[in-house]
Amino acid sequence: MAVTSKGEATRAAIFQAALDLFRVHGYEATTMRAIADRAGVSLGSSYHYYPSKEHLILELYSHLHVLHREACAPVLAREHSLAGRLRGVLRAIVMTCEPFHEVAGSLFSTVADPRSPLNPFGAESTAMRNQVIGLYAEVVRDSDARLAADVAAELPRLLWLYQMGVLYFWIMDGSPGRLQTLELIDETADLIVRLVSLANLPMLRQPRRRALALVRAIAGEPPDN
Amino acid sequence: MAVTSKGEATRAAIFQAALDLFRVHGYEATTMRAIADRAGVSLGSSYHYYPSKEHLILELYSHLHVLHREACAPVLAREHSLAGRLRGVLRAIVMTCEPFHEVAGSLFSTVADPRSPLNPFGAESTAMRNQVIGLYAEVVRDSDARLAADVAAELPRLLWLYQMGVLYFWIMDGSPGRLQTLELIDETADLIVRLVSLANLPMLRQPRRRALALVRAIAGEPPDN
DNA sequence: CACCTTAGTCGAACACGTTCAAAAACCATT
DNA sequence: AATGGTTTTTGAACGTGTTCGACTAAGGTG
Numbered sequence: 020m021a022v023t024s025k026g027e028a029t030r031a032a033i034f035q036a037a038l039d040l041f042r043v044h045g046y047e048a049t050t051m052r053a054i055a056d057r058a059g060v061s062l063g064s065s066y067h068y069y070p071s072k073e074h075l076i077l078e079l080y081s082h083l084h085v086l087h088r089e090a091c092a093p094v095l096a097r098e099h100s101l102a103g104r105l106r107g108v109l110r111a112i113v114m115t116c117e118p119f120h121e122v123a124g125s126l127f128s129t130v131a132d133p134r135s136p137l138n139p140f141g142a143e144s145t146a147m148r149n150q151v152i153g154l155y156a157e158v159v160r161d162s163d164a165r166l167a168a169d170v171a172a173e174l175p176r177l178l179w180l181y182q183m184g185v186l187y188f189w190i191m192d193g194s195p196g197r198l199q200t201l202e203l204i205d206e207t208a209d210l211i212v213r214l215v216s217l218a219n220l221p222m223l224r225q226p227r228r229r230a231l232a233l234v235r236a237i238a239g240e241p242p243d244n
Numbered sequence: 245m246a247v248t249s250k251g252e253a254t255r256a257a258i259f260q261a262a263l264d265l266f267r268v269h270g271y272e273a274t275t276m277r278a279i280a281d282r283a284g285v286s287l288g289s290s291y292h293y294y295p296s297k298e299h300l301i302l303e304l305y306s307h308l309h310v311l312h313r314e315a316c317a318p319v320l321a322r323e324h325s326l327a328g329r330l331r332g333v334l335r336a337i338v339m340t341c342e343p344f345h346e347v348a349g350s351l352f353s354t355v356a357d358p359r360s361p362l363n364p365f366g367a368e369s370t371a372m373r374n375q376v377i378g379l380y381a382e383v384v385r386d387s388d389a390r391l392a393a394d395v396a397a398e399l400p401r402l403l404w405l406y407q408m409g410v411l412y413f414w415i416m417d418g419s420p421g422r423l424q425t426l427e428l429i430d431e432t433a434d435l436i437v438r439l440v441s442l443a444n445l446p447m448l449r450q451p452r453r454r455a456l457a458l459v460r461a462i463a464g465e466p467p468d469n
Numbered sequence: 470c471a472c473c474t475t476a477g478t479c480g481a482a483c484a485c486g487t488t489c490a491a492a493a494a495c496c497a498t499t
Numbered sequence: 500a501a502t503g504g505t506t507t508t509t510g511a512a513c514g515t516g517t518t519c520g521a522c523t524a525a526g527g528t529g
Contacts (some may be wrong), residue, residue, distance in 0.1 A: 132353035
């Protein structure tokens with residue numbers, strides 16, 4: 020779509036204009052005509068670089084993922100408790116996405132559609148999914164928590180799912196300063212760590228085995244990293 | 245919106261036309277003009293009865309909810325174990341919605357948007373939400389499971405959330421006969437009952453309290469039924 | 470330099486959801 | 500029957516995302 024450096028510059032200008040307008044007016048109130056105007060190009064040109072308005076969100080999506088990894092790095096280097104690492108990573112994602120809170124709803128509903136190539140569960144986003152799961156594998160691996168091997172094996176995938184739940188909660192969260200989301204993160208991160216470390220209790224052993232078997236059966240080894 | 249019986253008939257015709265077209269072409273590919281045409285009314289009339297295209301989905305929802313309640317009745321009358329009742333209700337919802345499986349994806353992504361008036365967590369769907377939560381209250385109340393009072397109080401709401409998770413899984417499920425979803429239901433229903441009945445263990449008491457407090461803090465008493 | 474290919478640009482036109490003011494049909498009351 | 504108010508219906512607009520065919524600019528090739 021953008022082959023020459025001139026094309027690349029135009030593409031960047033369109034994305035930047037969209038970003039600015041999204042921030043100020045939100046996603047829906049921002050028209051493609053306004054984006055084109057601000058970028059100094061014609062309406063048609065915008066569609067030369069981005070096949071649809073939603074594709075501008077997609078660009079934002081990968082943009083945010085990079086920022087998130089950067090935001091995570093310090094806390095992952097510093098913190099060693101599993102709960103602390105989890106909290107840190109989740110807080111980081113909320114902070115990173117905060118400027119786009121209003122846009123996030125549209126992003127989510129776009130991506131939630133099973134037919135969307137960007138659906139987090141779909142085949143086409145395996146790479147991105149594995150990156151995020153890999154992040155949580157790192158969260159688990161370098162923590163000082165002592166976990167059973169079978170739990171440790173499936174935990175990253177489950178934490179990835181957990182992150183998606185938290186993000187959806189955040190999208191819906193209208194509380195000032197997004198305090199509800201922060202409370203949710205603090206409480207659930209703690210709860211998860213507590214439950215995971217209790218998983219060795221004799222009484223929990225059988226449910227744990229079946230639960231993990233279910234996760235394996237569904238998420239399957241085939242598309243594994 | 246529909247005061248006279250004639251109005252009621254028109255409203256029904258529009259809904260029926262929408263249903264037919266949704267089934268065949270899906271939600272997005274169905275235009276309001278096509279619906280109006282098929283119903284034999286003008287475009288404007290459709291908007292007299294349904295403020296927006298999305299409101300047709302809402303009607304479909306309550307339509308399906310009625311069918312679901314009917315499909316549930318036998319198993320709820322017969323079955324007394326909590327796990328059996330849960331399984332029954334969830335299988336029933338999957339069966340009921342099956343004719344709309346292909347459409348469900350676009351419906352979901354439309355409804356998942358926080359700005360949509362149909363968002364399940366939003367204010368406008370409180371009535372529908374409480375109906376479903378009420379169904380799960382019935383599932384819990386008339387079962388022979390012995391639950392702590394605090395757990396029993398929050399469980400219906402949590403089961404409603406669980407149902408939404410299962411439904412999203414079902415939407416994504418492309419397996420023949422939807423067998424994966426059925427397996428998920430069987431396993432998780434069992435797992436939930438097991439965990440809930442273990443909630444009285446001394447070691448689980450404190451996490452349980454905090455978890456329930458969190459649910460209360462977030463779902464809140466204010467918009468309670 | 471002339472030519473050709475391709476990337477980039479443009480803006481008019483289209484389709485669809487939605488709005489609105491006015492017409493028509495309907496119904497109760499006089 | 501006539502009147503007045505309410506419900507229902509209509510179709511022409513409007514705004515917006517998207518498409519498309521044509522034009523321009525740039526760069527390589529003989």
